[in-house]
Amino acid sequence: MKLFVYHTPERTPTDRLPDCAVVIDVLRATTTIATALDAGAEAVQTFSNIEELMRQSESWSTDKRLRAGERGGMTVKGFELGNSPLACKPSVVKSKRLFLTTTNGTRALERVEHSPQVITAAQINRRSAVNYLLETQPETVWIVGSGWEGDYSVEDTACAGAIAQSILQQSDASLIDLFGNDEVIGAIALYEQWKDNLLNVFRQCSHGQRLLKLNGDEDLFYCSQTDIVDVLPIQKQPGVLVKY
Numbered sequence: 001m002k003l004f005v006y007h008t009p010e011r012t013p014t015d016r017l018p019d020c021a022v023v024i025d026v027l028r029a030t031t032t033i034a035t036a037l038d039a040g041a042e043a044v045q046t047f048s049n050i051e052e053l054m055r056q057s058e059s060w061s062t063d064k065r066l067r068a069g070e071r072g073g074m075t076v077k078g079f080e081l082g083n084s085p086l087a088c089k090p091s092v093v094k095s096k097r098l099f100l101t102t103t104n105g106t107r108a109l110e111r112v113e114h115s116p117q118v119i120t121a122a123q124i125n126r127r128s129a130v131n132y133l134l135e136t137q138p139e140t141v142w143i144v145g146s147g148w149e150g151d152y153s154v155e156d157t158a159c160a161g162a163i164a165q166s167i168l169q170q171s172d173a174s175l176i177d178l179f180g181n182d183e184v185i186g187a188i189a190l191y192e193q194w195k196d197n198l199l200n201v202f203r204q205c206s207h208g209q210r211l212l213k214l215n216g217d218e219d220l221f222y223c224s225q226t227d228i229v230d231v232l233p234i235q236k237q238p239g240v241l242v243k244y
């Protein structure tokens with residue numbers, strides 16, 4: 001297995017695809033996706049474009065669908081849910097399809113949606129993603145962060161490092177065997193530096209600050225927890241994620 005880390009969709013190569021893509025948007029899209037599937041949602045279908053989401057969700061009966069998403073961190077007008085993982089309670093999402101649009105996470109997913117295998121990861125389900133990679137041993141793995149409108153986000157790269165570090169610890173491979181680009185080494189170092197205090201870095205980083213202005217401290221706390229959810233979202237058709 002060769003691991004590559006790309007900080008943003010914009011920095012992800014366009015002329016090839018990996019055997020497996022791992023998409024990360026810790027704050028908050030991939031945390032929300034894992035939480036919704038863990039709470040019993042039938043699937044999460046992702047869109048970068050609101051009009052396309054409206055068009056495709058229209059044919060679903062209202063008792064089987066939920067429209068969810070944010071722009072600028074706030075719930076899209078007329079949608080039932082925003083992008084807070086804490087809203088994804090079983091009583092709300094069970095057996096429903098979430099039609100989800102977000103600013104960056106859904107764009108990152110689109111960037112690699114034609115890869116043979118696509119999974120999503122966040123800090124809360126890091127272990128499930130690692131177990132899947134160790135079990136399936138894809139030859140090339142791209143861990144793609146969502147960032148923020150083209151810029152790097154520290155929380156996504158820290159989570160990429162958490163995945164890479166755990167794979168390194170559990171496989172016989174050395175770092176030299178495992179890493180495909182220098183970003184992997186940087187991501188592991190970043191995670192090592194902050195792993196015991198992720199909440200602190202989440203509160204300081206630019207996206208954490210943005211969410212704090214929207215009263216998002218509970219979301220930050222939830223998103224900063226490691227391995228609390230045993231669920232792996234896997235793409236069954238482009239843009240549609242289900243429980244593995």
Ligand code: 3SL
Binds near residue numbers: 028029070103106211
């Ligand atoms: O950018 C995204 O995809 C979102 O997850 C951003 S937010 O945390 O909902 O503001």
